[in-house]
Amino acid sequence: MAQNIYDNPEFFAGYSQLRRSVYGLDGAPEWPAIRALLPDFSGGRIVDLGCGFGWFARWAKAHGAARVLGLDISKNMIARARADTSDPGIEYAIADLDHLDLPEASFDLAYSSLAFHYLQDFDRLVRSVHRSLTPGSHLVFTVEHPIYMAPTHPGWSVDSDGRKTWPVNRYAVEGARRTDWLAKDVLKHHRTIGTTLNTLIGAGFAIRHVQEWSPTDDQVAGNPDLADELERPMMLLVAAQR
């Protein structure tokens, strides 16, 4: 099963203060890039895998989705998502994505933001999602980039030109990575880009777009700290079609 770090009080308190928790989708710098990858979902049924506080579910419903099902392992997050939502077309449920079974051909879009890297069994999830989608419909998701996740000691150093540099090692060694981010011993699962894409292809998805997210010039001008993201990608965005 996936580690439920979001119900760790220390982690949840820290997470709740991130820009993306306070400001929602507009607090996430990768959101414009994700939005550009979304298909037309007017009148469609959406499942959000790892829905957190429900920001995407509410946005999607407000932008034409017929129904949205938000799933998350965290009781804390589902409780707040429910408290913040009063739309009968949006439903939330607690679910461990590592043991998820979705009804067949019941969604027109599967969406997930920064959740799949907590899963031990990505192949199982992808097959379950594929079955749950109607033919021709889409899966759009983001995960932590394997460059970001691979190293034994993630963290910046500086090269001989003074340029920030990210220390990659253990890239080909897939599996558990434990880091201290917001709390001690957060458990994630490292997979190469190759494995992520081949898992999708093996389940029957066509790859539509792969983006190793980096900020636009305008974003860097507005927030110079984002320039670090040009040095190494933190996130991988994938659009696939059943």
Place this chain on the structure above:
Amino acid sequence: MAQNIYDNPEFFAGYSQLRRSVYGLDGAPEWPAIRALLPDFSGGRIVDLGCGFGWFARWAKAHGAARVLGLDISKNMIARARADTSDPGIEYAIADLDHLDLPEASFDLAYSSLAFHYLQDFDRLVRSVHRSLTPGSHLVFTVEHPIYMAPTHPGWSVDSDGRKTWPVNRYAVEGARRTDWLAKDVLKHHRTIGTTLNTLIGAGFAIRHVQEWSPTDDQVAGNPDLADELERPMMLLVAAQR
């Protein structure tokens, strides 16, 4: 145009002494992985983009290809490829892949090993290759992995555990990279995995397999130096289908 570094005498002398130059395909540790990605090409016409000394062309002809066209920018390499080949089903020609025009629907497999990262205009090449392939046929290629190519100062360091570590920066900054490998000022062109795959998809290819090459346990047992390749990938292998 692509830099023709292979006709630099110093580079050519160094390149000619690499294991892959002396022993051919079996001298390249990634060859078993490439071979596993090749479709059945019996009776088919193959174009090898950056054919070097012609090892693959001869192997493919010996394994059932009807005809093989090997193209390379290097006069030195084409001269040796011709000298080493006496099969009328194999033809070699000097060509800059950055300005290549291939006849329409004239090949059943396009193959390329470690050549495309020398190209400035990958999109142009991919569209030309797509047009030259018969419907349903395949493109299988390898390039230097962007993790390997991105940094301003490529080269190993050691982390606090004594583990070899590769310094990634400028990953999102695509374009020219000049390095000293076998000769001074070798010019390559860095592209993210996302750009490589999206270029293929945009030209009409379906992505079939993506592999960030790493050695098998048996390969590391036979050649312990290959263990470094587990720390960061040097090569990206891609199989796509028209």
